[in-house]
Amino acid sequence: MRHARGRIVRRVARLAAVGGLLLGGTMVTRAMASEPPDASAAPRTLARTASATGADLVSRLGTDRTAGHWIGADGRPVVAVTDAGAAEAVRRAGATAQRVRHSMSELRSAASTLRGAPRVSGTAWAVDYRSNEVVVRGDRTVSRADWSRLAGVAEGVGAFVRMERTEGAFTTRLNGAEPILSTAGRCSAGFNVTDGTSDFILTAGHCGPTGSVWFGPGRGDRQVGRTVAGSFPGDDFSLVEYANGEAGDGADVVAVGDGKGVRITGAGAAAVGQRVFRSGSTSGLRQGRVTALDATVNYPEGTVTGLIETDVCAEPGDSGGPMFSEGIALGVTSGGSGDCDEGGTTFFQPLPEAMDSLGVRLIGSGGQGADAGPSATSPPGAAAPGASAPARGVEGETLLARLADRRNVGPGLLIIAGSLVALVATRWIRTERDRKTYRRHYSATWG
Numbered sequence: 001m002r003h004a005r006g007r008i009v010r011r012v013a014r015l016a017a018v019g020g021l022l023l024g025g026t027m028v029t030r031a032m033a034s035e036p037p038d039a040s041a042a043p044r045t046l047a048r049t050a051s052a053t054g055a056d057l058v059s060r061l062g063t064d065r066t067a068g069h070w071i072g073a074d075g076r077p078v079v080a081v082t083d084a085g086a087a088e089a090v091r092r093a094g095a096t097a098q099r100v101r102h103s104m105s106e107l108r109s110a111a112s113t114l115r116g117a118p119r120v121s122g123t124a125w126a127v128d129y130r131s132n133e134v135v136v137r138g139d140r141t142v143s144r145a146d147w148s149r150l151a152g153v154a155e156g157v158g159a160f161v162r163m164e165r166t167e168g169a170f171t172t173r174l175n176g177a178e179p180i181l182s183t184a185g186r187c188s189a190g191f192n193v194t195d196g197t198s199d200f201i202l203t204a205g206h207c208g209p210t211g212s213v214w215f216g217p218g219r220g221d222r223q224v225g226r227t228v229a230g231s232f233p234g235d236d237f238s239l240v241e242y243a244n245g246e247a248g249d250g251a252d253v254v255a256v257g258d259g260k261g262v263r264i265t266g267a268g269a270a271a272v273g274q275r276v277f278r279s280g281s282t283s284g285l286r287q288g289r290v291t292a293l294d295a296t297v298n299y300p301e302g303t304v305t306g307l308i309e310t311d312v313c314a315e316p317g318d319s320g321g322p323m324f325s326e327g328i329a330l331g332v333t334s335g336g337s338g339d340c341d342e343g344g345t346t347f348f349q350p351l352p353e354a355m356d357s358l359g360v361r362l363i364g365s366g367g368q369g370a371d372a373g374p375s376a377t378s379p380p381g382a383a384a385p386g387a388s389a390p391a392r393g394v395e396g397e398t399l400l401a402r403l404a405d406r407r408n409v410g411p412g413l414l415i416i417a418g419s420l421v422a423l424v425a426t427r428w429i430r431t432e433r434d435r436k437t438y439r440r441h442y443s444a445t446w447g
Contacts, residue, residue: 050071050072050075050076050077050271051077051269053093053095054069054070054077054078054095054271055271056093057069057077057090057095058079060089061081061086061089061090063103063104063105063108064082064104064105065081065083065085065086065103066080066086067100067103067106067107067129068080068104068127068129068272069095069129069271069272070129070130070273071271071272071274072096072273076094076095076096077096078095078096078097078098078273079096079098080100080130081097081098081099082099082100082101082102082103101132102158106158106160107160110134110157110158110160110161111126111127111294111296113156113157114134114136114150114153114154114157114296115296117149117150118149119298119303120138120142120146120147120149120298121141121142121298121299121300122138122141122142122170122298122300123136123138123139123170123298124137124296124298124309124347125295125296126292126293126295126296126309127292127293128292129272129292132160133161133162134154134160134161134162135162135164136150136161136163136164137164137345138163138165139165139166139168139170139337140165140167140168141169147163147165150163166338166345168337168338168344169337170297170298170299170335170336170337171299171336171337172204172236172299172301172319172334179216179217179317180201180203180214180216180224180240181215181216181217182207182208182214182215185208186317187203187204187207187208188279188281188317188318188320188333189201189203189240189320189321190203190204190320190321191254191322191332191351192247192251192252192362192363193239193355193358193360193362194247194360194361195359195360195361198241198242198246199242199363200225200240200360201224201225201242202237202240202332202351202354202355202358202360203237203240203319203332204236204237204319204320204333204349205231205232205235205236205237205238206233206236206299207227207238207319208227208238210227210228210238211227212227213225213226214227214240224243225240225241225243226241226243227239227240228240228241231357232302233303234302234303234304234305235306235349235353235357236307236332236349237349237357237358239360251363252362254322254324255279256277256279256284256285257284262324263327264327264328264329265327266327266329266362267328267330267351267352267361267362268328268352269350270308270323270325270331270350271290272290272291272292273289273290274325275287276288276289276310276312276323276324276325276330277312277323278310278318278322278346278348279322280315280317280319280321280333281318282314282315282317282318283317283318283340286312286313288310288311288312288313288346289311289312290308290309290310291345292308292309293308293309294306294307295307295308295309295347297334299335304334304335304347304349306350306353307334307347307348307349307350308323308348308349308350309345309346310323310345310347311343311345311346312346313340313344313346314336314340314344314346315340318333319334319335323348329351329362330348330350330351331348331349331350332348332349332351332354333346333348334346334347335347
């Protein structure tokens, strides 16, 4: 009887160990397969803290003694300064000071001179804080004569204006995270916003003029809403009012592909050097860094100013898609050059400016500038334009979604290790028992 109980215990232990191996293996493989591109490489609040410190120093010292701020490779704020006194003030505040020749006042004056020159389609410029220059770019559509005339204007400004040719062409990325369709083309739903009475989609202004009717993907028989306000060129944002007046549950989630989404907890301003993510229906979830602010782009359709410049790639079909970082909404995709095979430059309409102009706030976030906690994931279908399915938050996730959480890699490896130890232990116990049984049998027969 005692031997029978021992066999049952060992068998149950072996089965539990095998089950642990399977569970741990599933947790590890699912988590690794579903992990977004290194989304946790930097501390979640580091970028916002560094940006706030840099912005405060620039505001206190003024544009004649500073020339912008950015986030360094170590995550600390860096402030460009023009004199030793300003450098000492920056260091006392715990930031890094970088001495430069030209102040922000000079750089802005140069950009203003460029804006006053004859417009050349296919060109763009922005202030590069790190090199202390105004960088002017021209795409392949700019003729030699036009480029030569613009170079003459730049030369008259000063040596701190740098001219660069770029591959491809600067175009709006018409055709997003969740697609919306109209006779004007195909665009992305950016972020869900509200004025307190009705709910809207905030997307790119070049997607379509006021009055454009938008439909969901598929057969085009599900009306999403109608464009009721917008600005393009000049700015690049528009407002699509939901047909039924409501965005539905899960309106604070943006799609990132593969059945996942990111919960948006607030809106904020981008910082140079900040790591950002962009989502679009053509190229999916992509990442990069902010390279410049207050950029000007001369699209064929017109000039747009005040844009965020990034090295994130985008392709036609990604227009209006959301750009965010650490759960904070930053902007919607405007346009750019290049593609996601070769890389390129993409510009974004800053979200706070658009919301202020339109008189709206993010749904479920407490409004612009709300404190943001860690972003959470939930199915993106709930955030789709016109979606009727309720959003499921972390508590409502399926077992498979929980296993796919990238935080489960460590626990999964521990379960695998424990299961292997249990299997080895049960095997050793059985071997020892068989050996003792054989010794007793051998001793008895020998005697």
